[in-house]
Amino acid sequence: MQRIDLFVSEREVDRLCRAIREAGAPGWSVMRHVTGSGEGGEISEAMDFSGLGANAHIVVFCEVTQLEPLRQQIHPILGRFGGVGFVSTAERF
Amino acid sequence: MQRIDLFVSEREVDRLCRAIREAGAPGWSVMRHVTGSGEGGEISEAMDFSGLGANAHIVVFCEVTQLEPLRQQIHPILGRFGGVGFVSTAERF
């Protein structure tokens, strides 16, 4: 199986989860309140009160065959709003 | 080393951690407030006030030899209450 790790702004979580569902992934998990740093600078939780939020970490375990549709759904969103994604291998436990 | 990722309901975290300890794992980490989707449908944080909670993400790094005892402890819980598990390889940093 494949494991995809996405880090995006909390504002984009709903959009991304819709994309993941449409790509046909069997499931996903979301962890909010993630802070961090990347090309777009540092993200803290300080603006959380404003509804801007921090980052979220989304994990998707899926079959290799689903990688390509997921990529097609997700890359445009990462391109437009920022965020990064990584993939590695895993097995069902 | 092996890395095990479990996603279960927050209600089952204590039970699962006891199982992990009994299986002899050297340690584990728990992240709560995880939302997500799987065979059992979508899980949000909206029912958190009721004590029902959302999901939790449990990570265990262990030796290969501990995989089997962990499986024996954990599979019955996942079978009874739902939840998924994945395993991959890692090294001590």
Add this chain to the structure above:
Amino acid sequence: MQRIDLFVSEREVDRLCRAIREAGAPGWSVMRHVTGSGEGGEISEAMDFSGLGANAHIVVFCEVTQLEPLRQQIHPILGRFGGVGFVSTAERF
């Protein structure tokens, strides 16, 4: 690419992120409010009100060449304050 997973006390997060930046990593993500168990015993969120906090989970995706500088920055901190680190392989998604 390489994926580094660190589990440390929330008190050490700032120090660790400075170290990661200095080692030249392209980015990192921090998840707080992590509970768990390791050589130093069990860590819960119960002392959070005191400013002591629980654990944090830090994830760094980087190139192989950055592993060594990261190790040199991070190992002394883990040695002094406790905490564990693991490394595995991943690809850009």
Add this chain to the structure above:
Amino acid sequence: MQSSLVLQNLLSPPVLFFFLGVLAVLFRSDLEIPSPLPKLFSLYLLMAIGFKGGIELADIGLGSKVLLTIGAAIFMALAVPVLCFYVLRLKLDAANAAAVAASYGSISAVTFITAESFLNVLHLDFDGFMVAALALMESPAIVVGVILAKLYSDKGGDSATLRWREILREAFLNGSVFLLIGSLVIGGLVGAFSAAGVEKMAPFTEKLFYGVLCFFLLDMGLVAAQRLQDLRKAGSFLIGFAVLAPLVNAMFGLGISRLLGLPQGDALLFMVLCASASYIAVPAAMRMTVPEANPSLYISTALGLTFPFNVVVGIPLYLTLVQRFIPVR
């Protein structure tokens, strides 16, 4: 149903904030009350209502009127889930029928509080000891639900054996049940022995109460509206059940109130206890003890439909009936 009562209820701040929450979901606003703030409100409401109830109980003492009312309440908490179970079995399997039935046997503290506020606004009296009835109706339905689920379980063997320790813990030591009963006892002790304690707590339990209720109902509006969307998937049988069960249970409550000779205010609260369904203690307990049941069924019926129905239409409707059938003292 007197339309003025309905209007008065609809225009009360808690109900209006409930609607605001519902609207936020319908209009797809990103308004949210992030966790654990709803938990804060719920802890506060349970603590405050328990404490105040305890003080009043200490005032009145455990006379026969109090004991009879509480006894009747516990009886309803045992009888309603059995009744509901057999109705629900028409369409659901044992586990799901038992879990939904347990919800309807148990109570919703927030519905009760909303009814109390409504009585307050109308300057109708009620007895503080009704909180004791509330507190003691939470657990029995859970036990009944688990027993029914196991009795009628298709699977034999291990999963059908009752793990009593666990069930009783879930029923009586569930966080919200424990806090409510604990606060009731503390209120009783403080009421009996420490006038200064009563006085010093009053601003906290009184002044904030109504506002926190509004805040919590705003969140309930958000959650209920999301749940309502799930309910459509659950089908028309459950939708019908979620509206008819409170009505029927309220009628039983009315009958018993008349039998016991409860005053009008208490009768309304008794009806509300019978009519309301739990979406706090019961789901948490069912998740652990009847994991075969689908949580989205029992949460959606209790929270997505029965709760709004009671809060918006039920309370004024029950009061109309009370004013018709229960004599004023």
Add this chain to the structure above:
Amino acid sequence: MQSSLVLQNLLSPPVLFFFLGVLAVLFRSDLEIPSPLPKLFSLYLLMAIGFKGGIELADIGLGSKVLLTIGAAIFMALAVPVLCFYVLRLKLDAANAAAVAASYGSISAVTFITAESFLNVLHLDFDGFMVAALALMESPAIVVGVILAKLYSDKGGDSATLRWREILREAFLNGSVFLLIGSLVIGGLVGAFSAAGVEKMAPFTEKLFYGVLCFFLLDMGLVAAQRLQDLRKAGSFLIGFAVLAPLVNAMFGLGISRLLGLPQGDALLFMVLCASASYIAVPAAMRMTVPEANPSLYISTALGLTFPFNVVVGIPLYLTLVQRFIPVR
């Protein structure tokens, strides 16, 4: 500027707690108000101010004075961002200029509340319906900002087409806008129809208000001080803009207040609305609708400099001008 007014403002609890937050950052204390507590305070403040404003609006009714003031407010929310945009374009690209301009066209509820508290302390009257102006100034600037960003966008094609649904949702259904307007409407309904509801909510919306404001300003101090450090990177043009824009916009506000014949208290609030910049609704909306803009620019200017400037220096300064140019009734 009367130095006594400045001092009185500086020594008010909210401003002092704001400074405490700033000091905590400067001294590198680990004081923090963990998420979601600031959100709790902000939800409470929006709900309380909306509700109280609604009650007063119900009292006064929508007379021509009210409608004129609100109309002028909306006009400013449309005109200010256009003006600011052309100034900002001198140094910024279209997306960033539009996003910053939208912030300055919109308002900061907390600055408004601080000004109200200041008037309260000085026993100067103001009209409750100014909250309606506040509520209605949040959204228009967002729409204007998005339109400007797209009109002047260098890239053609898809990214330049306006997604109206999304923009309007971000502008009008943003959680904080929705809660404020919703509470205003609820306050209006309750004020008009339920005296008991007004009375029961009062302790919640009144007694806690000032203290929660202090708590929130403590957090704003922490956040603003962190943001101030970012602002240095943004360069002297934006720093200058963040101080001059509120002054200029306040002057426009003063002029209009005089034209409309607003009383002194209302004139101050109107100036504050014009002078303040949004760091709640607007950033959240811009993040979605103009993702090309750099959030750290618009948040840092509005929150790191304009907000402290208004709260610490602006409010007493504007009041001095009001007392000079607006006749007492």
Add this chain to the structure above:
Amino acid sequence: MQSSLVLQNLLSPPVLFFFLGVLAVLFRSDLEIPSPLPKLFSLYLLMAIGFKGGIELADIGLGSKVLLTIGAAIFMALAVPVLCFYVLRLKLDAANAAAVAASYGSISAVTFITAESFLNVLHLDFDGFMVAALALMESPAIVVGVILAKLYSDKGGDSATLRWREILREAFLNGSVFLLIGSLVIGGLVGAFSAAGVEKMAPFTEKLFYGVLCFFLLDMGLVAAQRLQDLRKAGSFLIGFAVLAPLVNAMFGLGISRLLGLPQGDALLFMVLCASASYIAVPAAMRMTVPEANPSLYISTALGLTFPFNVVVGIPLYLTLVQRFIPVR
């Protein structure tokens, strides 16, 4: 010890809620007050107590009586950890002995607040400036603890060198210390210069105080009971220390109070300051500056045993002694 005082303390709402928390752990209820709600309560209590103390300090001024009391308090905060250290060295290594000693030299704000509430309930007077003593006793013990740990450290080299910057930051800029001292200063300024500010803050700092204290003590009950289980592992020496140290330190406090001629209420508070051990500022500081020490040791002793001991038995016991040895004015 007058049994009526003990009873009156046991039946006060804060202590009863503390017990409720303990019971929840013993009965394995799943009651919890999720993070960051306890932090909210703790921030509120520190802010409110600091602010009120500052106002009273502004009232009285820094006369010789105040300065002497504060001086004595600081002296105790320096002497107690040294004393404790040598006792603890009998069984513990330098790092652990120093960390535990620092806890006992510092104070527990909640124990102090509980003692104040107790005095309030008994209508016994005390001086508001005792809060200043509280605030100034937090940090010195931390510095002493770190110095002792380094002086007696077995390891030489880098780890034994004192990083003064870091230590002082942990001691004086720790979030809770900073908020308490900051609120004290703000209260002083507002008390001196802004009567309106005092009045507007009063409902927030007064009305909620007792209720929030109950909520926080409920959480402390949960946490202390969990910690108590850790303490068994720590062995009988530390268990004995956790009960005897507060008694001995309270006696020193009593002697000094008599010497200084403090009135009864102040004497009780002074004893409580000496007797209580820190589980907020000190653990956070020790974790950073003496990481070799085992946090479960110093948290368990201070929070698992000394805190409940003081709150349940200590406060009425110390008051009995005060009434015996300190003359009424």
